[in-house]
Amino acid sequence: MKNIYLEPNEEIISVVDRLVQADDNEINLVVPTGAQIWQSSINLKLLKREANILNKAVTFIVTDDLSAEMAERTGFLVKKERELPVELIQQEEDIVFEDSPEEVRPQQRSDLETIPEETETETETEEEIEKPAQLSESRDNMIDLLVDELESEKKAKKPLAILSGWKKKEIFTQKRMADIVTPVEESKSKFFSQSNKLTVKKEPVKVESVIQPRIFSEVEKKTGSSWSKLMIIFIIVALIVAGFVSYLILPNAEINITLKTEALIFDLSVVGLESISQINESLNQIPLQEVEVTKTKDREFTATGERDIKEKASGRITVYNEYSSSPQVLVATTRFESSDGKIFRILESVTVPGAKIEEGKIIPSIFEIEIIADQAGEEYNIGPSDFVIPGFKGTAKYAGFYGRSSESMSGGYIGRANVVLAEDLEKAKETLIKELKDEVQKILEDQIPTNLKVLEGGLKEEITKISSSHNEGEQADKFTIEIKVIMKALLFKEDDLKSLVGLNSVSKISGDKVLIEGTQKISWQAPEIDWLKGEASFSLNVEEKVAQQIDIQSLKDDLVGQDEVEVRRYLASQPEIERAQVSFWPFWVNKIPTQEKKIKVNIEL
Incomplete structure (x- = not known):
C-alpha cells in the first residue's frame, strides 16, 4: 500500500499522473482541507474514472466532514483522521530569494x-x-x-x-x-x-x-476560477459552432468512375466523287476535289566522259533551183563544195522544188538542208559561204543549182575531248526529276486547304517531257536537261469521312450504349481511282469503343447520405462500372454529402 500526499494547490492532472506512476494497486490519498481537488466534483469524478481504468483502490484520508462526504458521494473509500500524518505536517514551503548568496x-x-x-x-x-x-x-x-x-x-x-x-x-x-x-x-x-x-x-x-x-495564491485562484470556466465554455461552444458550419459547408465527395468498354469492328465501302458536294449516307458517298500542278525545269550538267575523237563539222545551207520549173532530186551523199574548196555532203536524199517562171523570168525555188564535212577536223569549221554542186560541173545545171549558208559550220575536231556519257544523262535526269517533284509537291501542299486531306493513294505524278541538248557519246563540256512534271491529287474532307463512319457506327449499336469519343480507328485499303471520271472507290476497316450509358443524376440521388462502405457496395453492384474510386474531404468526412452540388462525379473511359 502506498501513501500519496497532495499539496493544497496541486492540480487534478498532477494527481492523476502520480496515481498512474504509483506501483501499488492500493493507494492512500492524503488530502488537506482546502486543496484544489475539492473545488469541483468533476475533479473527483475524473480521478475515480482513472482509478477504475487503472484498477487501483484509492482511499481518501481527510480531516473534515465536508471533504469526507464529497469523496464518499463520488465512490471513494474514506478514512477520517483528526490529524493528518506527520509526513505532511513536516512539508514546508521555502521562501526563495533569487540571486541571494x-x-x-x-x-x-x-x-x-x-x-x-x-x-x-x-x-x-x-x-x-x-x-x-x-x-x-x-x-x-x-x-x-x-x-x-x-x-x-x-x-x-x-x-x-x-x-x-x-x-x-x-x-x-x-x-x-x-x-x-x-x-x-x-x-x-x-x-x-x-x-x-x-x-x-x-x-x-x-x-x-x-x-x-x-x-494567499489559493485565494487569488478562487477568484479567477470563474473566468477560466467561462473561457472553457466559450471555447467549447465555438468548437461546436465551427464543427456545425464545417459540416454544412466543407464536406465534399468525389467519385471517379471507369466504365466498362467493348470494341465495335466493321468494314465499310465508300465511294468518292468529284460530281457531288455533300455526303450521301444511304450510298456511302463522299465528295472529292482534284488539284493539279504543272511545272517545267531545265538545268545544265557537266559531261564527265573523255576520249580521242574525230568529229566532222556540220551546218545548214539553203539550196537554190534557177535551172527549170521541174523538181530536182539530190541523192544522199551529194557533194557541196564551199568557195574555199571544202567538200560537204548531204545526209539523206532530198527533192528541190522547181523554179517559177513569171512574165518570162525564172524565179528560183529554195530548200534548206543539213550538210556535214567530208573529213574530220577543225579546218571545216568555216564561216558563211556559197556552195556549188561538183556533180553538175560541165552541164547547164552547174550554174542553175547552188547553195548558200548564213551561219558557220561547227563541230569539226580531231583530238582528246570531253564527251557525254550515258551515266551522265541518267544521273542528270534522276537529279532533276527529284528536284522538280519536290518543288511540285510543295506547291501542291500549299494549295490544299486546311480542311481537306489527300485521299489514301490519291496522288498521281506524270513526267511529260525529258530532253537533252546532247546525246550519248557526243563531244561536249556541258549539256542541258529539260523536264516537265504534272502532279494531281484527290482531296476529301476528313470530317465528311468521320461523319459517314460515325453514322454507320451508331446504326450498329443499341440505344443504351454510347460511342467513346477519340477511340475511332480507320484502316484504308488501296483505292481504285478513275482519274478521267474523277472517282475513287475504297474499303475501310473501322474499330471503335463503346460503353454503357450511365445516369449521373440518378447516381447522385442513390448515393446521397451513404457512408463509404455503402457507396463502394453500390458501385460494385453496377454492371456498367469497371472500377470506381471514392474520396472525401475534409479527412474526417466519411459520408456522401446531402447536397448534390457537393458531389462530383467524373466519368473515365
Whole structure:
C-alpha cells in the first residue's frame, strides 16, 4: 500500500499522473482541507474514472466532514483522521530569494510561521504582534473559513518590508497546513488560540525577490476560477459552432468512375466523287476535289566522259533551183563544195522544188538542208559561204543549182575531248526529276486547304517531257536537261469521312450504349481511282469503343447520405462500372454529402 500526499494547490492532472506512476494497486490519498481537488466534483469524478481504468483502490484520508462526504458521494473509500500524518505536517514551503548568496527560512513556532523583515539597523529587536482569530466551530465549509481568516489577516497586517529598488509588495504570515487542519493542544475545539503573541526578530536580509505564500495564491485562484470556466465554455461552444458550419459547408465527395468498354469492328465501302458536294449516307458517298500542278525545269550538267575523237563539222545551207520549173532530186551523199574548196555532203536524199517562171523570168525555188564535212577536223569549221554542186560541173545545171549558208559550220575536231556519257544523262535526269517533284509537291501542299486531306493513294505524278541538248557519246563540256512534271491529287474532307463512319457506327449499336469519343480507328485499303471520271472507290476497316450509358443524376440521388462502405457496395453492384474510386474531404468526412452540388462525379473511359 502506498501513501500519496497532495499539496493544497496541486492540480487534478498532477494527481492523476502520480496515481498512474504509483506501483501499488492500493493507494492512500492524503488530502488537506482546502486543496484544489475539492473545488469541483468533476475533479473527483475524473480521478475515480482513472482509478477504475487503472484498477487501483484509492482511499481518501481527510480531516473534515465536508471533504469526507464529497469523496464518499463520488465512490471513494474514506478514512477520517483528526490529524493528518506527520509526513505532511513536516512539508514546508521555502521562501526563495533569487540571486541571494544565502537562503533565509522563516522562524517556526508551534502554531505560526514568521518571515524576516528588513530594517535599517543590525540591532535585533522584538515586537509583539497581536493576531485576531475568530473561528467558527462549524466545519461545514473549511475553505470559506480559511478565506475569511486570510482576509482578516490582510486587514490587520502591514507590509513587513519594502525591498530597495523593487515594487512594493505585501508579505503575510504563512500558516502550515497542520496548523490549519489540526487544533492546538491549548484548545481542542478551535483551530487556533484566540490570542497569541509572536516575537519577530528583525535582522538585515539581502533579498531580490519574494515568493508569495501558497495560501494567499489559493485565494487569488478562487477568484479567477470563474473566468477560466467561462473561457472553457466559450471555447467549447465555438468548437461546436465551427464543427456545425464545417459540416454544412466543407464536406465534399468525389467519385471517379471507369466504365466498362467493348470494341465495335466493321468494314465499310465508300465511294468518292468529284460530281457531288455533300455526303450521301444511304450510298456511302463522299465528295472529292482534284488539284493539279504543272511545272517545267531545265538545268545544265557537266559531261564527265573523255576520249580521242574525230568529229566532222556540220551546218545548214539553203539550196537554190534557177535551172527549170521541174523538181530536182539530190541523192544522199551529194557533194557541196564551199568557195574555199571544202567538200560537204548531204545526209539523206532530198527533192528541190522547181523554179517559177513569171512574165518570162525564172524565179528560183529554195530548200534548206543539213550538210556535214567530208573529213574530220577543225579546218571545216568555216564561216558563211556559197556552195556549188561538183556533180553538175560541165552541164547547164552547174550554174542553175547552188547553195548558200548564213551561219558557220561547227563541230569539226580531231583530238582528246570531253564527251557525254550515258551515266551522265541518267544521273542528270534522276537529279532533276527529284528536284522538280519536290518543288511540285510543295506547291501542291500549299494549295490544299486546311480542311481537306489527300485521299489514301490519291496522288498521281506524270513526267511529260525529258530532253537533252546532247546525246550519248557526243563531244561536249556541258549539256542541258529539260523536264516537265504534272502532279494531281484527290482531296476529301476528313470530317465528311468521320461523319459517314460515325453514322454507320451508331446504326450498329443499341440505344443504351454510347460511342467513346477519340477511340475511332480507320484502316484504308488501296483505292481504285478513275482519274478521267474523277472517282475513287475504297474499303475501310473501322474499330471503335463503346460503353454503357450511365445516369449521373440518378447516381447522385442513390448515393446521397451513404457512408463509404455503402457507396463502394453500390458501385460494385453496377454492371456498367469497371472500377470506381471514392474520396472525401475534409479527412474526417466519411459520408456522401446531402447536397448534390457537393458531389462530383467524373466519368473515365
